[in-house]
Amino acid sequence: MPQKSSPVFRFAPSPNGWLHLGHALSAILNSDAARRSRGRFLLRIEDIDATRAREEFVDDAYRDLAWLGLAWETPVRRQSQHLDDYASALDALKSRGLAYPCFCARSDIARAVADKERESGAPWPRDPEGAPLYPGTCRSKRDAEIASRLAAGEIPAWRLDMMRALAVLGGPPHWTESADGAQTSIDADPAAWGDVVVARKDIGTSYHLAVVVDDALQGVTHVVRGRDLYFATAIHRVLQILLGLPEPVYTHHRLVLDEAGGKLSKSVKSTALRELRAQGRAPAEIRAMIGL
Ligand code: GLU
Numbered sequence: 001m002p003q004k005s006s007p008v009f010r011f012a013p014s015p016n017g018w019l020h021l022g023h024a025l026s027a028i029l030n031s032d033a034a035r036r037s038r039g040r041f042l043l044r045i046e047d048i049d050a051t052r053a054r055e056e057f058v059d060d061a062y063r064d065l066a067w068l069g070l071a072w073e074t075p076v077r078r079q080s081q082h083l084d085d086y087a088s089a090l091d092a093l094k095s096r097g098l099a100y101p102c103f104c105a106r107s108d109i110a111r112a113v114a115d116k117e118r119e120s121g122a123p124w125p126r127d128p129e130g131a132p133l134y135p136g137t138c139r140s141k142r143d144a145e146i147a148s149r150l151a152a153g154e155i156p157a158w159r160l161d162m163m164r165a166l167a168v169l170g171g172p173p174h175w176t177e178s179a180d181g182a183q184t185s186i187d188a189d190p191a192a193w194g195d196v197v198v199a200r201k202d203i204g205t206s207y208h209l210a211v212v213v214d215d216a217l218q219g220v221t222h223v224v225r226g227r228d229l230y231f232a233t234a235i236h237r238v239l240q241i242l243l244g245l246p247e248p249v250y251t252h253h254r255l256v257l258d259e260a261g262g263k264l265s266k267s268v269k270s271t272a273l274r275e276l277r278a279q280g281r282a283p284a285e286i287r288a289m290i291g292l
Pocket of ligand 1 (some may be wrong): 012013014046224225226229250
C-alpha cells in the first residue's frame with residue numbers, strides 16, 4: 001500500500017484520438033516506475049480541447065490501458081471538470097501583470113511576422129516547435145482599448161509576458177531531469193518560446209497552464225512523458241515558480257517512431273492499441289514491440 005509521502009506518477013493522455021504504441025510506452029513506464037518505488041499511479045484525462053476531445057476516445061483509452069494490465073487510482077481527474085482551477089491560476093498571473101489579453105487572429109500574427117521579415121530581410125525567430133514567436137502586437141495595448149474591446153464582448157486569448165515573468169524570476173529556471181537513475185540539472189530556456197498563450201480564447205486555459213496546476217493539485221512528484229515535451233518543460237517551470245507550485249522531477253523518454261522514422265499519429269490504424277487489441281495481440285507482445 002503506497003504511503004502518503006510515496007512518489008506520485010501520472011499518465012495524462014489527451015483524448016483527441018486513439019491511443020497508440022507511444023502512449024503505451026508512456027503509460028507502462030509510469031506504472032512500472034510507480035510499482036518499483038511503491039508509489040502511486042494516476043491517470044488524468046486532458047480533455048480541455050472541446051473541439052477535439054471525444055468521449056469515445058476516453059472510453060477506449062480506459063479499455064486499452066486495462067488491457068495492457070495497468071491499474072490506476074479512481075476517481076480519474078478530467079480537466080474539463082476543473083476549468084475553475086485553471087481560471088484561478090490565470091487570475092493570479094493577470095493580477096500581477098504577468099499575462100495580457102491578445103486579440104490577434106492567427107492571420108494577424110502571420111501578417112505581422114511576414115512584415116517583420118520583409119523589413120529586416122531576416123527570418124523571424126521560431127519557437128522550439130517551429131512556430132514563429134508572437135511578434136508582441138497586443139503586449140503594449142492601452143488599458144482603455146483593452147477595456148472597450150472587453151466591454152464590447154470580444155474574448156481574447158491571454159499570453160504570458162515572458163520578459164516580465166523572467167524578470168520576476170530573477171534568472172533562468174532549471175529543472176531536474178532523471179534518466180537511468182542519474183539526475184541532471186537542465187538549464188531551461190523559456191525565452192525561446194516568447195509570449196506563449198496561457199489561455200486560449202475558446203477554452204479559457206491552455207495545456208501548459210492546466211498541466212502545471214493539475215500536477216501540483218494531484219501531488220505529482222515525477223513527470224514521465226515523451227521527449228516531444230522536453231522543451232515545453234521550460235514553460236512549465238516558469239509557471240510553477242510564478243504560481244508557487246512544487247517542482248516535480250522530469251523524465252522525457254524516447255518516442256516510438258513509425259517505420260519511416262516519423263512521429264506516430266493518433267489517426268493511423270496500424271499502431272493504434274485498439275487495433276492491436278482487436279487483432280488478438282497479447283500485452284506482452286506490445287511490450288516487446290516498444291522495446292520493453
Ligand atoms: N496530454 C499531453 C499529451 O497527450 C501530455 C501531457 C504531459 O504528459 O505533460 O500529449
